[in-house]
Amino acid sequence: MTNEITLLLGGVMVNATPIDGQKVTLSAQSLNRHGLISGATGTGKTKSLQVLIEELSGIGVPSLVMDIKGDISGLGAEGSTNKIIEKRAHHIQMDWVGKSFPIEFMSISDEPGILLKSTISEFGPVILSKILSLNETQTSLLSILFLFCDDKKLPLLDLNDLKTVLRYASNEGKDEIQKMYGLVPISSAHAIMRRLTQLEQQGGNQIFGEPSFDVDDLCKVDENGLGMINIIRLTDVQSKPTLFSAFMLALLAEVFEVFPEKGDVDKPELVIFIDEAHLIFKNASKELLDQLDTIIKLIRSKGIGIVFITQTPDDIPENILSQLGFKIQHALRAFTAKDRKAIKLLSQNFPESDVYNVENLITELGIGEALISSLDRKGRPTPLVHSLMRPPYSRMDILNPSEINSILKKSELGAKYNQEIDRESAHEILMDRIEHMLEKEEEEEEEKEATIKTKPKTRRREKTQFEQIMTSSIGTTIVRELTRGILGVFGISTSTRRTSSKTKSKAKR
Template identity: 55%
Template sequence: MPDNKIFAEHISKGYNPQGEYIYLGAAMHQGEVHAEAAVKIPLKTMNRHGLIAGATGTGKSKTLQILAENLSEKGVPVLLMDVKGDLSGLAKPSNKEDFIFERHNKLNFPFEASGSPVEILSLSKEIGVRLRATVSEFGPVLLARILDLSPAQSGILSVLFKYCDDQHLPLLDLKDLKKILQYATEDGKEELERSYGRISAASTGAILRKIVSLEQQGADLFFGERSFEVEDLVRTNSQGRGYISILRLTDIQDRPKLFSTFMLSLLAEIYTGFPEQGDSDKPKLVLFIDEAHLIFEQASSALLDQIESIVKLIRSKGVGIYFVTQNPADVPADVLGQLGLKVQHALRAFTARDRKAIKLAAENYPISEFYDTKNVLTTLGIGEALVTALDEKGRPTPLAATMLRAPMSRMDILSLAELQELTAASALVQKYNAEIDRESAYEILNQKIDRADAEKAREKAREERKKLEKASSGRKRSSTGPEKAIVKVLTSATFIRGVMGVLNKLIR
């Protein structure tokens, strides 16, 4: 095997960016850390996406933390999906434990503790800036994919969105959507059929059931106003540091449908809202998706296709996406092939299935004359990883077993009091956390139905009144007819003469 000097030169040549870069650590060879073989990631290639993988407890979250805080320091805003709730410490400086300085002495790299500007976000009613989107903004195509609708059901959903547009009925939340589905096959059935064709009650019923299922995962908290504006993710503070927006998802780990719904909505909004950026010195925004398997495990094929398409195209908007998961196999092959930076922490070989997974994982990395990749994957320590990236010309860098630097920020979570203090000072909390429930399709359709019901009631009352008048008139005619006949008889000349004749006889 080549000696350490040749190895160090090999690594230094591969990781030698000319522009700004992020220092990850130093390469290791034959059990020795080579501080001169620094592993540096060019900042301009951070929009080429990436993967952070490894078994539980090997340091994935700390690697994510290192990348996020260094991007922020370079003026790049970051969005983190914090499923475990252990990333809020980015807001505070490191506690400077002894083992950190020991590590940095080996790396021959100075350590400076610092926190980053942090914004706490939430999809529910937990502490943080509330993230919402309206049903109209989601649109029928994206919503159909989230709900996994059939072509016929998707067509009906598109027709109903068109009807709401034509009638100026705002679709803001799920109660609006449920109301128009009910209206289409009940009170408004004839109206919609005249202009848009027949709408199957069976199909609207199936769509309603899927919406209810989505509601049970908390989507009713996500759909509504005020809609979050993605431009608020790309802010910098007065020192020019990018904001790290941490979306705390600890309360929706068991609701992957909601997580997927939000992620797809966000990616679509970023893709459509951000201008083309092309190649630039640094990304506009970088997203880190922790526990990425939650997105892919229960996603429909249509949803996976949408995610894959966006991942392929969003790079041109200056946006990088980084998936954090236990095994590269958790990420679909078509997505995995788009990832430029790969940081692979240790994998554990406890079973035959584990060994097979390690063999497959090793094939995702460049062949190296310095490493037996399958063996290295099982012997890496905590805070060590195999790294390969793209250089400034888009070429894969050499595979490097790397001792990673320590995070500059706290490697622990914020206390409740610290979280409350952070959110109390947030301008975005004031902007987005007010409850808004303005008049929308639900209220407008209910008013329309009430007016129609009132008109029907008035018409029915008019008909009943006519019937009563007719019946009353008939009774009057039938009761006065015999009376007139009796009067006519009693006043007739014949009757009077007869009576008078009887009286005359009696008098005589």
């Protein structure tokens, strides 16, 4: 199937002049090859992002947008025309009409929106270790603890659960765990605890827990066939790079795992836009970067496109940059000799052009103009084009608070996710389990007692302390069924994580 679906991006420019009626389009399948929108502040990146998202929504492709600056919400309202828009539309010879697009607000913090949560057990020990930058010993301890919790049917939901288990493992439960699974190095336990506390200070409690988000819910179309635009408002996350990368990695891993193989598709299933992408890469450990690199490589086959938006391509690590198939390059500023050198280098990465002098053009592009390069279906670069970007159909400004509120109120997903799970009954379930466990152990011990007269009492006491520890944590935790095939995690490569989320999301549907 080679049904080319094209997205209208703008009109062709040559010698800084629009060639009226010559349209610049991007094949929808190239979104599946990942991309980059870059340029200095104020050069038109956000508007290009808006245009891409509109075009995708128009062909029924949903998006997920990490909106760090909070400036993309205008997609939810019709744009109004003005002289500049009319002039652009005239050059491009396109019909410009104000249109609004269906949006959902999502959140991983105090920002209003559908909370995107995952439980600790869904994260799994592998991903969690990467996020926490644990060394080998610490990673294997974490894996042991997951195994222990799996065996003992102890639900690991939020950070508090994990902290409690860590505390237990380094104190009362140490002997028990060592007997069953191997060494519990106390210094490692402490190190993990410190990392967990750091993550907690960045607001980790907001992303771990229940109800856990089903990534299939990112792939909706509205009643008119428009792809949903899921905007994650991250305005307060700039100071929390670890949390942000943790969330990103977990999300990508989840998407990778849940989505079926697609191969080369005419249009992507979902496109993820990451604004201010340098935030993800800043402070990220090598481990984390490798993990990201792998996931970005693999996720293509699932029909997922990832588009980074950042000021200069230099913000993106080389191995990830080399995977980005299309580029929308807005103007860069050359203030220093270093800038000029960087631009020269950058311009050599664009396909050669008889029409344009790339090196000069990059600094001379007007606002809302860009150099666009892409790959065709065979992976060959398409001719470079200087584009006058089309004006967005939606509002070029943000929504006001009451507009945002009315979208939040209307949201069906909001009704599904933003409800407190009944902590009371959850508490009871956990209590029940522990009691049940204790009763069973007691019975077993009584049986043993009957046969062996001289039985030391220590084991019984240990369990009581265990019960105390577990009960102390559940005040703030919620229970869900523990069906994690934790062992599976060790069977797959480190590029994936748990095995059971598929079962989970199926069960939810």
